[in-house]
Amino acid sequence: MTFQPDQLGRSKAALATSLRELRKRVGLSQVRLAQRCNMSQTKLSNIETGRGGPSLVDVELILRALNASSAEVAEVMSLARLAHTEWQGKRASRRRGLEKRQAELAGLESEARVLRYFLPAMVTGLLSTPEYVKASLSGSPGDKSMTIARKLERQAVLYDTTKTFIFLLTEQAVRWPVLHRPGMALQVDHLVSLSRLPNVCIGLLPLGSPISRGPMKTFTVYDQRLATVETFTGRIVFQDPRDTAEHVRLFETYRSHALVGEDARRLLMEWATAFRS
Numbered sequence: 001m002t003f004q005p006d007q008l009g010r011s012k013a014a015l016a017t018s019l020r021e022l023r024k025r026v027g028l029s030q031v032r033l034a035q036r037c038n039m040s041q042t043k044l045s046n047i048e049t050g051r052g053g054p055s056l057v058d059v060e061l062i063l064r065a066l067n068a069s070s071a072e073v074a075e076v077m078s079l080a081r082l083a084h085t086e087w088q089g090k091r092a093s094r095r096r097g098l099e100k101r102q103a104e105l106a107g108l109e110s111e112a113r114v115l116r117y118f119l120p121a122m123v124t125g126l127l128s129t130p131e132y133v134k135a136s137l138s139g140s141p142g143d144k145s146m147t148i149a150r151k152l153e154r155q156a157v158l159y160d161t162t163k164t165f166i167f168l169l170t171e172q173a174v175r176w177p178v179l180h181r182p183g184m185a186l187q188v189d190h191l192v193s194l195s196r197l198p199n200v201c202i203g204l205l206p207l208g209s210p211i212s213r214g215p216m217k218t219f220t221v222y223d224q225r226l227a228t229v230e231t232f233t234g235r236i237v238f239q240d241p242r243d244t245a246e247h248v249r250l251f252e253t254y255r256s257h258a259l260v261g262e263d264a265r266r267l268l269m270e271w272a273t274a275f276r277s
Contacts, residue, residue, distance in 0.1 A: 011082035016050035036065035086237040102150035112222040120215035125151040185275035203258030
């Protein structure tokens with residue numbers, strides 16, 4: 001499936017219109033269709049007017065009740081998948097204030113119990129030293145002091161032992177020179193320290209390990225319900241269970257190749273020593 005970012009905003013309205021027109025074409029009332037789908041007429045009305053977003057299961061039930069053709073099913077389910085996908089542009093985030101994005105991330109982190117982070121390019125804010133956080137934001141416009149403070153505040157969630165954090169970092173992510181060499185050595189030391197937390201797993205994918213699937217993008221999966229993928233100009237938020245499941249599957253593929261525990265700590269300490277030499 002391909003799409004343009006502006007499609008994502010239109011897809012919810014298009015989905016509502018398509019479902020409403022399909023029902024009218026078949027000649028069913030909202031009441032009758034709602035009965036066939038075992039849902040309330042109010043819920044169906046909200047779906048058809050766009051006031052309420054249907055789940056993918058809701059859409060499948062409606063299409064089945066309408067005896068939709070295979071072509072109609074393919075078209076409407078494509079709209080439904082887009083409706084469960086959101087584009088968050090970085091320019092819009094900057095206009096709202098980058099610190100507000102930190103509040104959104106904190107909300108996601110507070111709700112999730114198992115958090116998976118795939119990091120092919122840089123160390124994420126949750127694992128960063130204050131100096132690394134500051135350097136990673138150097139290209140962002142305006143006053144960044146509030147954003148830096150919020151990023152560092154978010155790190156407290158790592159000590160919530162009701163949650164499980166799994167971070168997979170490529171060698172490039174750990175060793176990419178965001179800072180001067182002494183600062184990078186401290187950053188790698190920090191990863192070693194955090195890896196000893198009982199609910200934090202830091203896995204490493206060193207260069208030279210044969211992995212057939214290339215590391216394309218940074219992504220995060222919150223439980224099994226939501227996945228975010230980072231790009232240079234923004235992020236895509238997937239809520240379609242199929243998309244989320246695919247990201248979990250890909251994450252576990254990478255995880256099966258990763259060094260963890262003492263093996264990972266030994267390698268991190270080697271890299272820290274290299275930065276100091």
